[in-house]
Amino acid sequence: MAEVAAHAGVSHQTVSRVLNDSPLVKEDTRVKVLAAIEEMGYRRNNAARMLATNRSGRIGMISAHLALHGPSMIAVSVQEAGHDAGYDVSLVGVSDFAPESLQGAVDRLLDEAVEALVVAVAHRTATERALSLDLSVPVVLVQGVSAGQPMAAGIDQEAGAGVATEHLLDLGHRHVAHVTGPTDWVEAGQRRDGWRQAHEDRGLLPGPELPGDWSARSGYEAGLRIADDPEVTAVFAANDAMALGVLRALHERGVDVPGRVSVVGFDDVPEAAFYWPGLTTVSQEFSVLGRSAVDLTLRALGGEVEPATELVRPALVVRGSTGPAAPA
CATH class of the missing domain: 3.40.50.2300 (Response regulator)
Structure with missing residues (x-):
C-alpha cells in the first residue's frame, strides 16, 4: 500500500480511504489511486486486514442437498447478496444430518473466522439442531422457517x-x-x-x-x-x-x-x-431470499438483537399444463 501511495503521489491514508470507498476522497484522486493499483497489480492482504480490524469480511454458509434446484439456488442467491454487501461467502455442503456432520461444518467455518453463519437445511431434525446452536457468531436460517421467526429468512x-x-x-x-x-x-x-x-x-x-x-x-x-x-x-x-x-x-x-x-x-x-x-x-424469488438473509445477518452484526423479517411470497406462473375442469 505504501508503494501504491508513492506511485500515485498521495498519502498511505488516502490509499486506504480509496480501498474502503470513503466519500472523503476527491474523484480525480480516486481515479489516480485506482490507476496506480491496476498498474502495479496490487492486491489487498486480507490476512493482514483481518488482524488490523478484527473482522474477516466473511460469512459462512451450511447447505444440504445441493443437487436439488431449491437448495442450490438458495446457496447462489446468498453468495451473490453477500458479495454485493462486500462479504465473501464460504459454503460447506453436508450430505447427512447426523449431529457430528452439522457440528463438523460449523467447526470448519469457525476455523475460517467467519463473522456469521447462514444455515440452509430443510430437514426437520437438522433445523432443530441448527436452532439449538450456541455460538459466538449470529446464525441465520434460510430453510424450514416460519412466519415471524427471528433470525430466519424464508419463502412462504x-x-x-x-x-x-x-x-x-x-x-x-x-x-x-x-x-x-x-x-x-x-x-x-x-x-x-x-x-x-x-x-x-x-x-x-x-x-x-x-x-x-x-x-x-x-x-x-x-x-x-x-x-x-x-x-x-x-x-x-x-x-x-x-x-x-x-x-x-x-x-x-x-x-x-x-x-x-x-x-x-x-x-x-x-x-x-x-x-x-x-x-x-x-x-x-431466490434472489430476494438471498438479500433478505444477508440483510438479517448484517443487522445482527450491527448489534440488533434477533432481527426478524417477512417471508418472501412466491408467485404463480401459468402455462399450458392447466385448464378448466371438463364438464362432469
Whole structure:
C-alpha cells in the first residue's frame, strides 16, 4: 500500500480511504489511486486486514442437498447478496444430518473466522439442531422457517402451495390430488398444509395424497395412480421434478393434459417452460431470499438483537399444463 501511495503521489491514508470507498476522497484522486493499483497489480492482504480490524469480511454458509434446484439456488442467491454487501461467502455442503456432520461444518467455518453463519437445511431434525446452536457468531436460517421467526429468512411455502391449489379450484377442479415431498422436510409439510388449507377455505375435501421424495421417478409412480383414478382432474406436485414424472406417466397412459387432468408444480426450474405442455408452477424469488438473509445477518452484526423479517411470497406462473375442469 505504501508503494501504491508513492506511485500515485498521495498519502498511505488516502490509499486506504480509496480501498474502503470513503466519500472523503476527491474523484480525480480516486481515479489516480485506482490507476496506480491496476498498474502495479496490487492486491489487498486480507490476512493482514483481518488482524488490523478484527473482522474477516466473511460469512459462512451450511447447505444440504445441493443437487436439488431449491437448495442450490438458495446457496447462489446468498453468495451473490453477500458479495454485493462486500462479504465473501464460504459454503460447506453436508450430505447427512447426523449431529457430528452439522457440528463438523460449523467447526470448519469457525476455523475460517467467519463473522456469521447462514444455515440452509430443510430437514426437520437438522433445523432443530441448527436452532439449538450456541455460538459466538449470529446464525441465520434460510430453510424450514416460519412466519415471524427471528433470525430466519424464508419463502412462504404454505402461501405458494395455496396459490397453486386455488388456481386449480378457480378452474373448476373440486378435489385436487397432491404429490408430497418427503415427510421429514419442513417445507414439504408446509406445502401440504397450503394444499389442504385451500380446500378447507372453500369447504371442499382434498383429493388423494400421494407420497413422493422430490424425484421425477416418485412423481411418475404417483402419476400412474392418478391416471387410473377417474375422480382426479387436477394434481399439485410439491416440486417440478415430480410434476415432470406425473406428466410422463399421464402421457404414457394416454391422459390428455390439461384436457382431462391439469398439473401444477413448485419451483419454476429453468426447464419448466419447456416441459410438454409447459408447466404451470410456483416461482420462488431466490434472489430476494438471498438479500433478505444477508440483510438479517448484517443487522445482527450491527448489534440488533434477533432481527426478524417477512417471508418472501412466491408467485404463480401459468402455462399450458392447466385448464378448466371438463364438464362432469
